Amino acid sequence: MSAPLLTLTLNPAIDQTVTLEHLAPGAVHRALASRSDAGGKGVNVAGCLADWGLPVAVTGVLGADNAAPFAALFQAKGIADRFIRVAGLTRTNLKLLDRHSGDTTDVNLAGLTVTQGVFEAARARLLDGAGPGRLVVLAGSLPGGLSPDTYADLTRRLKSRGARLVLDASGPALSAALAAGPDALPEVVKPNRHELEEWAGRSLPTLAEVHAAALDLHARGIPLVVVSLGSEGALFLTAEAALHAHPPAIDVASTVGAGDALVAGLVAGLHAGADLADTARLALAFAAGKLTLAGANLPARAEVERLAAAVRITHL
Secondary structure, three states, rough: OOOOOOEEEEEEEEEEEEEOOOOOOOOOOOEEEEEEEEOOOHHHHHHHHHOOOEEEEEEEEEEEOOHHHHHHHHHHHEEOOOEEEEOOOOEEEEEEOOOOOOOEEOOOOOOOEOOOHHHHHHHHHHHHOOOOOOOEEEEEEOHHHHHHHHHHHHHHHHHHOEEEEEEEOOHHHHHHHHHHOHHHHOOOOOOOOHHHHHHOOOOOOOHHHHHHHHHHHHOOOOOOOEEEHHHHOOOEEEOEEEEEEEEOOOOOOOOOOOOHHHHHHHHHHHHHOHHHHHHHHHHHHHHHHHHHHOOOOOOOOOHHHHHHHHOEEEEE
16 A cells, blocks of 8 residues: 555445525425535545545445445545445435535434454554554544444554554544553544534633643643634644634535545645644645535645635634
């Protein structure tokens, strides 16, 4: 697996986005549009990285019965496909886009149950692609059959090979990863505000409170903490600096995959060796660019660069 960037998606999904004029619970709706995209956090991250022109490989577990959309995506974007196929269907997640408000309501279905044997095969492919300095993204929820400490165990194994880990997870999987010893902590974690609140056990309504919780997370031994804040941008925290990156003004077409695009921009910045401010600009530009398009796709490179230049940075 020669790609310098690698993503793992253990619980991928086909994202079916249905656009409605206005979502009213309990009412009958007529769809304005509908589209299906091969997705899952790691798949979305890889798609954006490939759009940026970086070589990337993907691995994880797919249901063989409806794997065709994933194979087509990987071929179209030049992504190295290292997924394990198993019998059954990859789950479908329903995303209801309210055109009036711009909000998206997610209905995420249960995925495949992954046996220990299948997981070990996927883990072997992941470890096979991880070498010194290689950036590896562990992203998304864990499927049935896997314990919450799965990411912590994978991080420990990958770090022992010299890989650099970016973790984008939530709930028990995130908590277990952050409770692990120093040898199993990722280099980067990217919770959103709600996920950080879950970990901190308290509401974080202000930027100052988000900053304080991010400092607590950093103090556990995470070198770079990034907290996505939706329309407010994102907070980036290292031992040297804390930045608030404000997104540029854009016309939003779809919010599906925006957080994954931010992770992709973050990884692209880390891969390029950019400083924290330029990495923040690129991450916000990836997210903003994706917001202008349906699916986990980026606009042309020149447009992403224009958006990056429009990102405003505030030092905290």
